[in-house]
Amino acid sequence: MPDAISAQGISKTYNGKVRAVENVSFNVEAGVAYGFLGPNGAGKTTTVAMLTAQIAPTAGHAVVDGIDVFANPQDIKRRIGLVFQESTADSDLTGRENLELAAALFGVPRKEVTSRIDSLLDRMQIGDAAERLAKTYSGGMRRRLELAVGIIHSPRVLFLDEPTLGLDPQGRAGFWRYVEELRKDHGMTVFLTTHYLEEADGICERLAIIDHGHIVATGTPSELKDRLGGDVVTVRPIKPDPTLEGVLKGVPGVTSVAVQDGSFRVKAPHGEELIPALVAACERAGVGLAGVSLKRPSLDEVFLEFTGREYREDDSVSATDRAVRVGQVQQAFGRARR
Amino acid sequence: MIRETVALTRRELLRITRNPQAIVTSLLLPILYLVLFGQAFNLENLGSGKIPQAYFLSAFRGAPSYFSYFSAGMTGFVAVTATLFIGANVIFDRLFGVLKRTSATPATPTAIFGSRLIAGSIQPIGLAFLVLGLSILLGHLGLSGLDITASVTAVGAVEILLAIVILSAMFASLFLAVGFSLEQPQTYFAAVNAINLPVLLTSAALYPWGTMPPWFQNVASVNPITLAVNVLRENMFAGATAYYPYGPSIYLLGLFAWALAMFVVATLLARRALAPKR
Numbered sequence: 001m002p003d004a005i006s007a008q009g010i011s012k013t014y015n016g017k018v019r020a021v022e023n024v025s026f027n028v029e030a031g032v033a034y035g036f037l038g039p040n041g042a043g044k045t046t047t048v049a050m051l052t053a054q055i056a057p058t059a060g061h062a063v064v065d066g067i068d069v070f071a072n073p074q075d076i077k078r079r080i081g082l083v084f085q086e087s088t089a090d091s092d093l094t095g096r097e098n099l100e101l102a103a104a105l106f107g108v109p110r111k112e113v114t115s116r117i118d119s120l121l122d123r124m125q126i127g128d129a130a131e132r133l134a135k136t137y138s139g140g141m142r143r144r145l146e147l148a149v150g151i152i153h154s155p156r157v158l159f160l161d162e163p164t165l166g167l168d169p170q171g172r173a174g175f176w177r178y179v180e181e182l183r184k185d186h187g188m189t190v191f192l193t194t195h196y197l198e199e200a201d202g203i204c205e206r207l208a209i210i211d212h213g214h215i216v217a218t219g220t221p222s223e224l225k226d227r228l229g230g231d232v233v234t235v236r237p238i239k240p241d242p243t244l245e246g247v248l249k250g251v252p253g254v255t256s257v258a259v260q261d262g263s264f265r266v267k268a269p270h271g272e273e274l275i276p277a278l279v280a281a282c283e284r285a286g287v288g289l290a291g292v293s294l295k296r297p298s299l300d301e302v303f304l305e306f307t308g309r310e311y312r313e314d315d316s317v318s319a320t321d322r323a324v325r326v327g328q329v330q331q332a333f334g335r336a337r338r
Numbered sequence: 339m340i341r342e343t344v345a346l347t348r349r350e351l352l353r354i355t356r357n358p359q360a361i362v363t364s365l366l367l368p369i370l371y372l373v374l375f376g377q378a379f380n381l382e383n384l385g386s387g388k389i390p391q392a393y394f395l396s397a398f399r400g401a402p403s404y405f406s407y408f409s410a411g412m413t414g415f416v417a418v419t420a421t422l423f424i425g426a427n428v429i430f431d432r433l434f435g436v437l438k439r440t441s442a443t444p445a446t447p448t449a450i451f452g453s454r455l456i457a458g459s460i461q462p463i464g465l466a467f468l469v470l471g472l473s474i475l476l477g478h479l480g481l482s483g484l485d486i487t488a489s490v491t492a493v494g495a496v497e498i499l500l501a502i503v504i505l506s507a508m509f510a511s512l513f514l515a516v517g518f519s520l521e522q523p524q525t526y527f528a529a530v531n532a533i534n535l536p537v538l539l540t541s542a543a544l545y546p547w548g549t550m551p552p553w554f555q556n557v558a559s560v561n562p563i564t565l566a567v568n569v570l571r572e573n574m575f576a577g578a579t580a581y582y583p584y585g586p587s588i589y590l591l592g593l594f595a596w597a598l599a600m601f602v603v604a605t606l607l608a609r610r611a612l613a614p615k616r
Contacts, residue, residue, distance in 0.1 A: 052442060053614060054438070054441065054442055054614055055614050056614045073614060074444055074446070077442060077443055077444045078444040082442050084435060084438065084439065084442075086435045087434075087435065088434070088435035088436060088438060088439035090349065090436055091434070092352065092353045092356050092357070093349060093352060093353075097349075097352065100345070101345050101346070101348075101349050102443070104341050104342060104344070104345030105342050105345060105346075105440070105443040105444060105445045106443060106444060107341070107444065133356075149439075
């Protein structure tokens with residue numbers, strides 16, 4: 001399969017100081033759902049903004065649907081669909097008018113406009129609200145309208161930048177159902193960013209984990225989980241004990257032991273069967289235990305493995321926000337000097 | 339690009355018609371001027387009949403009364419009060435992500451800017467004629483009103499229409515330039531206030547021409563509102579042309595030069611604002 005997206009060494013530095021994305025390279029096969037997973041501020045939105053010709057990169061090269069993004073920004077906008085993380089539906093227009101405007105801007109053939117709009121309204125289940133102003137829509141309806149706007153011109157590559165942010169679980173499930181249907185029916189390549197691990201796990205065929213502007217791991221969700229080497233048993237001693245690492249490594253069936261915040265992350269193919277042996281080894285070594293827990297391979301664990309820290313959804317400020325703040329500080333200082 | 343521009347212009351006009359508060363606010367200031375300020379300044383009554391009518395005709399450049407002179411000025415001023423929302427819409431569209439989404443489509447910066455300029459140039463026409471109509475109506479209600487003493491020809495009507503459209507286009511460009519340059523609504527409205535009052539107060543919209551000192555006349559004669567209202571006054575008042583050094587077409591030309599200059603500035607600023615961020 002040819003690549004629908006190819007990014008080679010793309011970087012973005014805001015205001016010459018804030019490095020949002022640094023030397024990121026990846027390829028996305030046509031027809032695949034590819035996810036960028038990372039916490040706020042990891043560089044996900046900046047990457048999407050570069051690949052969709054909204055911002056110019058500081059360095060690198062990207063090709064989307066056979067078009068050089070940075071050399072032909074207008075061409076690329078014609079070929080892709082994009083749903084932003086924030087709501088961008090035109091509140092003062094009806095659902096139908098939003099779609100009519102998008103159809104005109106994307107150059108949908110005039111004779112196809114009405115049928116495409118009717119079909120999309122029907123598919124997104126907002127046909128009954130088509131003549132209502134978008135400002136009266138619920139969050140889920142607005143998201144479905146924005147998805148319809150994003151695909152009105154039948155793009156071959158669809159970018160979804162945290163499209164389910166702020167939706168309730170039911171709304172999120174519904175949104176992804178529509179995306180999955182579109183992908184199957186039209187063979188669309190979907191590039192999505194998310195910081196919901198379960199979404200990334202359930203939807204994406206391939207994933208890249210991005211942290212602090214760098215890709216730290218790529219693969220299918222299964223591959224990434226397999227790289228963990230099985231289950232993770234976390235052994236938490238009452239008191240920190242450096243000798244425990246050696247004790248645990250000596251238990252038959254243990255693949256590896258890593259120390260994190262005073263706890264020991266023990267990897268083993270069949271974690272639950274190993275727990276009695278691990279507890280017994282600790283008793284023999286005279287180490288009191290505060291707790292033992294078992295985790296099956298999950299993207300939480302994958303994230304922890306590759307970034308060295310727990311995955312938290314709102315643990316940092318986005319690079320864009322940081323750039324704006326830097327700009328504001330610079331402006332403030334500039335004004336003070338003047 | 340034509341299809342994109344038409345679609346975006348339709349969107350702008352739909353937004354305007356669906357926002358009656360903006361229309362009322364656009365009309366509020368000119369109407370208050372007409373109903374309060376204009377009614378209190380019956381300057382032609384000064385001197386209790388001892389000042390010859392010819393003096394007032396000269397001071398009002400052919401208008402039969404101060405109100406008639408002044409209401410033409412307010413008709414021009416509507417172009418300012420109505421178009422400032424076009425610039426404000428840019429700010430709000432940026433805040434609510436609409437500008438970002440539009441910029442992510444193949445619509446060119448020219449179409450995005452041009453559609454707003456077209457909507458901004460069309461929108462004040464109806465409002466300007468509402469102010470003219472109200473000015474005439476006030477006269478029929480026993481108040482000071484607009485008295486059109488000339489027979490307005492077809493050419494004259496077209497000149498009046500052009501004056502309103504070009505003045506609106508000029509101010510729409512100016513406010514779009516401000517809107518594309520600033521990000522916060524409060525900064526925008528502060529800037530607009532800093533523009534509106536000096537522009538109005540250095541024009542011949544309010545003051546009788548004959549009472550201005552020569553230096554003020556020189557300043558007022560190049561003010562775009564003055565250029566537009568000169569066209570209105572020359573066409574609406576019999577014998578007015580005798581009080582103006584040039585015919586309406588020259589004032590239209592001057593107005594066009596202003597509009598062109600503002601268009602160039604606004605285009606450059608809009609293109610910069612809509613270009614991919616570096």
